[in-house]
Structures are given as C-alpha cells and as structure tokens.
Amino acid sequence: MGSFANFTIGGISLIVFSIIVNVLIVFFLVNYQKNIRRYQTIKAMLYLSIYPYVFGMIVIIVVLYNEYNAIFYERWPGPFWYIVITGYVILIGDILLLIAYFGKLWLLRLNYRFKHNWGPYLVQTAEPHHSVKIIWKGKLKKGEKPIELIGVKDYKTQICNIQDKKASWVRGLRQAIISGLEPDTEYEYTIRRSKSLLSFLLDSSNYETETYNFHTLKEPFLARKNQKETNISFLVIGDMHAGGHNVGPLISIIKNHHKEVDFIITLGDIVSDSRYIAHFKTYFGQMRNIVSQIPMYYCTGNHDGFTKSGYYNLTTIFPQPYVDRETGGYFSQIISNNLFVFLDVYNAGTNFEKINKEQEKWLESEISEASKNPNIINIFLFMHNQPFARIEKEIHPDLGPILEPMIERHKKIKVVFGGHYHSFKTNVKDYGDHSTFYIVTGGGGGKTSYGMSKYLGKHNPYLYEKEHKRIKHFMRIDLNIKDTNDYQTISMTAFDWKNNVLWYNVIGD
Known part of the structure; x- marks a missing residue:
C-alpha cells in the first residue's frame, strides 16, 4: 500500500x-x-x-x-x-x-x-455573643451528653439531629447549641463519640474524647460598662476550593493569627462541588483544627450554591441564621456596633449572579434601619460576586444596578467584599459624601487566574501591581472601636501564603 x-x-x-x-x-x-x-x-x-x-x-x-x-x-x-x-x-x-x-x-x-472524623465545627447563632453551635457527625444515644464545657456549670445545651430531605446525602449530623455563655470569654469543650472501627480494634473502649476551645465575641458598647475601646479582628477568605485543593499552607498561616481573630468569613466556593460528599470530607479533613475552634461565616458561591441540591447540602451542613432559607442563604448580624450583611447571589440555587426580589427588599430594609441607628457605626457587605469585579468601569449587569444605588445612598457601607475571581483587586468608589472600598479577594486556595470577562468579551488583567495579580492570599480586618460610639478605624491587610503583607489600608485613621 x-x-x-x-x-x-x-x-x-x-x-x-x-x-x-x-x-x-x-x-x-x-x-x-x-x-x-x-x-x-x-x-x-x-x-x-x-x-x-x-x-x-x-x-x-x-x-x-x-x-x-x-x-x-x-x-x-x-x-x-x-x-x-x-x-x-x-x-x-x-x-x-x-x-x-x-x-x-x-x-x-x-x-x-477515611482518615478524619467529620467535625466538630463551630457555626455562629443569632446571638453570637452568648451562644454557639457545635456540630459533628456521629451516633447519638438518648440521654448522653456528647458535648461538655470544662470547668463551667451555668450554661444550657440543646442537642438535636440535623436532617433535611432536600440535602441528598447529609446524614448523621448532630448539633449542640450552647447558650448562657459570657461574652469575650475563652471556653474549653470536650466531644465524646463512638470510635471508628480501626480505633476500636486498637483500643477496645467504646468512645474517644477530644478537647478543643473557642472564644465568644465581645458585646457592643451599649451592653458593656467601663470600657473605653475594643478591638474586633476577623479573616476574610475567598474561593478556598478545599474539597479538591491543598490549603495546608493557608491553615499554617491562619494558626499564626488564631489567638488574635474572633471569627473567619468565607466568600463562597469552600468546595469545588457541594453536590458530592467527598468534597466536604476533604474540606473538614483539612480544616478540622481551624473550624473546631474559630467560628466561621459562609457565603454561597457558584461551586457550592449554584445548584439546588448543592445549596441545600451547604445550608444544611452550615445552619446559619438565614432569613428565609427557601429564597436564599442570606442573613445579617450586628457585631460590636457594626452590621455584617451576607448575601446569596445564587438565590438558593435558582438564579445565577443575581439578587431576587425577596432578598433585595430585605437588604434595603436592613441597610435603611442600620443607617438610621446611631449605634451602628459601619456596614460591611459580603458576597461571592460583587458589583465591580475586574476593572474600575466594569459593572456587573445584574448585581450593579441593584446594589450600587443602595451603596451610594447609604454612607455607612464602608467595604464590599467579594471573591469568585481567583486573584486580588481593590477599587475605591467616591460617591461625594463618602467612599466605599470594593475588594475582590479570591485567592484562598483555588487555582489563581485572571478570569474571563464575559461582560466585555475579552481577557482583562486586574489593574493592580504585577506581583499581586495572581497570588494565593487572604485578608485580615481589624476594627478599633472608640467609646464615643461614632468613631472607628478599619485596618485592612492582605497576606500571601507566606504571611507577607501584600496590601494595607486604613479607613478612619
């Protein structure tokens, strides 16, 4: 041939x-x-x-x-x-x-x-200064006390199972709501649960006991006496993708800040696909020494809140004080004279990068009330996607027309945090009587990238220093609140995974 x-x-x-x-x-x-x-x-x-x-x-x-x-x-x-x-x-x-x-x-x-147990992990309640939720996976026998605080008598424990038919594979989760706690106090707790088969073969005792600790939040000024100022610190992490990416270096750095931060806020995409249990096993396996001791807040992202099944898995595993879980995973909390607002731009897995009417109406009401309340100093917004993403003039076609007019009307909104794009970008918008920071911080673990601009139809690099474009990072926010109740400094620092400072700015200095 x-x-x-x-x-x-x-x-x-x-x-x-x-x-x-x-x-x-x-x-x-x-x-x-x-x-x-x-x-x-x-x-x-x-x-x-x-x-x-x-x-x-x-x-x-x-x-x-x-x-x-x-x-x-x-x-x-x-x-x-x-x-x-x-x-x-x-x-x-x-x-x-x-x-x-x-x-x-x-x-x-x-x-x-097969390596690690699922939990325990901490989830904030509607009253984070006086209570906390401790959640774990394991068997629960009637009358037993699997969770106990060490050296504390005056507290209440309400234990129940977490079940939801809409969460396809979430089974065996137990929840202990610990209430009657003192604000700004360190607590040590033990969790007692049945051993795994391998542990039982090595040691014939039926149960194993683990010990952890947590710290309750400081109360607002109105509830405290004889204090002239206070400090609140928290971390902001976007797009961890810890269900399929190694976040070990991030965890090591978080441990350096562990004793200094009060809580951690994640901006969505903590896993790559919330429909599958393997992703959450990997997340909890990597994060167990963090989530068991530091309370965390969770926003929904496209990877963990885009589909209905994934959304219900996420919100069942993390039962936060949602306003209406059926319309979206959104809620707010007042923490030390600041309003923290958490939005769901995927609307319970029904709408992509939008805010439905129910959430929009609630958001307008929350911000308006906080703006009129003299005890609320600042407002922070947290979401996966935000009105401004990659470049200064590029506005999100769905989120921008809804959110930016609100932000322009209410000068207490100081910072809008978002992720989704696996990089770092800051933008300050001047509205005349006030300025608002828009920060993209999506370098929490997923593969770094510029992302593709679907609004402009072409690639656009971040308008920021070259070394900060595509780098894994997280942010630390420090709030210093004065007793005058109308003054506060907001220190914002971005760290890379080697704990080097990438960016620093202070509001109110």
Missing part, C-alpha cells in the same frame, strides 16, 4: 479516535460539574486534544519515514497497525492528561476519605 494511503488511514484513525475520546471527556466534565463555564469546557477540550494530536502526528511521521526506508518497512506489520498504534497513542495521551487534570484532586480526597 502506498504512502498516501497509509497516511490517510493513519490520519483518519487519528481524527476519529481523538474526536470520540475527547467528546466523551468533555461530556464527563460537563456532567461532573454542571456549573462549568463554556470557556472552561472549550479550554479543557483544547488541552485534552492538542497533546494527543501531537502524539498522533509523531506516529504518522514515523509511518511516512518507514515508507521510504525499505529496511524498516519490511518489518512494519501493515496498515492495520497504524490505526491500532495511533489509537493507543491518543488514548495514552488522554489518560495522562486526565491524571494531570484530576489526579491530584482525587489523591487529596482519597487521603481524607
């Missing part, structure tokens, strides 16, 4: 095998993660196609070389093997790329699948 025919056979087989394999791969990607963006699908298809094509072309070059080399040609088995070899080369190339694409994530999840 001539060289042209062999080339044709090899080329056709290359194209057919490549198309079939890559269509299957892309189909798998889209169904595995239904909120994957179109450009991400195309990018994955290109990555998974280009290398096999290169390998296949090498095979064709070898075939052509042997056509003109009689010695090798006599040993060559025939045209049929061109198809077989080409197919195997493409298949091996795709397998290698799949391993590179999913291998690290799979190994990370496998490491935590």
Whole structure:
C-alpha cells in the first residue's frame, strides 16, 4: 500500500479516535460539574486534544519515514497497525492528561476519605455573643451528653439531629447549641463519640474524647460598662476550593493569627462541588483544627450554591441564621456596633449572579434601619460576586444596578467584599459624601487566574501591581472601636501564603 494511503488511514484513525475520546471527556466534565463555564469546557477540550494530536502526528511521521526506508518497512506489520498504534497513542495521551487534570484532586480526597472524623465545627447563632453551635457527625444515644464545657456549670445545651430531605446525602449530623455563655470569654469543650472501627480494634473502649476551645465575641458598647475601646479582628477568605485543593499552607498561616481573630468569613466556593460528599470530607479533613475552634461565616458561591441540591447540602451542613432559607442563604448580624450583611447571589440555587426580589427588599430594609441607628457605626457587605469585579468601569449587569444605588445612598457601607475571581483587586468608589472600598479577594486556595470577562468579551488583567495579580492570599480586618460610639478605624491587610503583607489600608485613621 502506498504512502498516501497509509497516511490517510493513519490520519483518519487519528481524527476519529481523538474526536470520540475527547467528546466523551468533555461530556464527563460537563456532567461532573454542571456549573462549568463554556470557556472552561472549550479550554479543557483544547488541552485534552492538542497533546494527543501531537502524539498522533509523531506516529504518522514515523509511518511516512518507514515508507521510504525499505529496511524498516519490511518489518512494519501493515496498515492495520497504524490505526491500532495511533489509537493507543491518543488514548495514552488522554489518560495522562486526565491524571494531570484530576489526579491530584482525587489523591487529596482519597487521603481524607477515611482518615478524619467529620467535625466538630463551630457555626455562629443569632446571638453570637452568648451562644454557639457545635456540630459533628456521629451516633447519638438518648440521654448522653456528647458535648461538655470544662470547668463551667451555668450554661444550657440543646442537642438535636440535623436532617433535611432536600440535602441528598447529609446524614448523621448532630448539633449542640450552647447558650448562657459570657461574652469575650475563652471556653474549653470536650466531644465524646463512638470510635471508628480501626480505633476500636486498637483500643477496645467504646468512645474517644477530644478537647478543643473557642472564644465568644465581645458585646457592643451599649451592653458593656467601663470600657473605653475594643478591638474586633476577623479573616476574610475567598474561593478556598478545599474539597479538591491543598490549603495546608493557608491553615499554617491562619494558626499564626488564631489567638488574635474572633471569627473567619468565607466568600463562597469552600468546595469545588457541594453536590458530592467527598468534597466536604476533604474540606473538614483539612480544616478540622481551624473550624473546631474559630467560628466561621459562609457565603454561597457558584461551586457550592449554584445548584439546588448543592445549596441545600451547604445550608444544611452550615445552619446559619438565614432569613428565609427557601429564597436564599442570606442573613445579617450586628457585631460590636457594626452590621455584617451576607448575601446569596445564587438565590438558593435558582438564579445565577443575581439578587431576587425577596432578598433585595430585605437588604434595603436592613441597610435603611442600620443607617438610621446611631449605634451602628459601619456596614460591611459580603458576597461571592460583587458589583465591580475586574476593572474600575466594569459593572456587573445584574448585581450593579441593584446594589450600587443602595451603596451610594447609604454612607455607612464602608467595604464590599467579594471573591469568585481567583486573584486580588481593590477599587475605591467616591460617591461625594463618602467612599466605599470594593475588594475582590479570591485567592484562598483555588487555582489563581485572571478570569474571563464575559461582560466585555475579552481577557482583562486586574489593574493592580504585577506581583499581586495572581497570588494565593487572604485578608485580615481589624476594627478599633472608640467609646464615643461614632468613631472607628478599619485596618485592612492582605497576606500571601507566606504571611507577607501584600496590601494595607486604613479607613478612619
């Protein structure tokens, strides 16, 4: 058979095998993660196609070389093997790329699948100065006290199971609401639960006991006496993706701030897909020494709140004081004379990057009341996507027209925090009688990127210093509140994963 025919056979087989394999791969990607963006699908298809094509072309070059080399040609088995070899080369190339694409994530999840217990972890209640929720996964027998505070008598414990038919696989979660606590106080608690099979085989006792501690929040000035000022510190972390990415370096840095911060706020996407239990096992496996001792607040993101099933899993696992869970995971809390507002821009998994009418009406009411309340000094907004994202003049077509007019009308809104884009960006908008910071802080663990501007239809790098564009980071906010009740400094610091200061700014200095 001539060289042209062999080339044709090899080329056709290359194209057919490549198309079939890559269509299957892309189909798998889209169904595995239904909120994957179109450009991400195309990018994955290109990555998974280009290398096999290169390998296949090498095979064709070898075939052509042997056509003109009689010695090798006599040993060559025939045209049929061109198809077989080409197919195997493409298949091996795709397998290698799949391993590179999913291998690290799979190994990370496998490491935590059987290794660690789920919880305990802390979730704030509607009264965070006097109570806390401790949640864990395990068996609960009638009449037993699995959670106890050490050295404390005057407190109440309400224990119940956490169940929701809408949360497909959330089973066996227990919740202890500890109330009657003193503000600004360190507590130590023990959790007693049944041992795993392996632990039981090593030690025949039925239960194991673990000890942790937590610190209650400071009360606002109105509830305190003889105090001239107070400090509140918290961390803001966006897009951890801890269900499939290693956040060990971040955890090490958080431990350095552990004794100094009162709570942690996450801006969504704590896992890559909240529909699957393996992601949460990995999240709790990595974060167990943090979430068991520092209360955390959770916003919904596209990866953990975009679908209804994922949304209900997230909000069942983290039962925060939601206003109306059926319309969205939004709520607010007053912490030391500041209003913290947490928004759900995915609306209980029903609307993408928008705010529904119920949430909009509630938000306007909350901000208006806080603006009139002389005891509220500042307002902070937390959400996954925000009105301004990548560049100063680029406004979100759905969120911008709703949120920015509110922010312009209410001068107490000092900072709007968002994530979604895995990078760092600050923008200050001057509204005449006040200025508001818009901060994108999405470098909590997911792969850093600029993101694609779907509003402008082209790539746009962040308008910030080069070294700060694509870097894993988190933020620490320190509030210094004076007894005059109308003055407060807001210190904002961005740290990289080596605890180096990337950016610093003070409001009210």
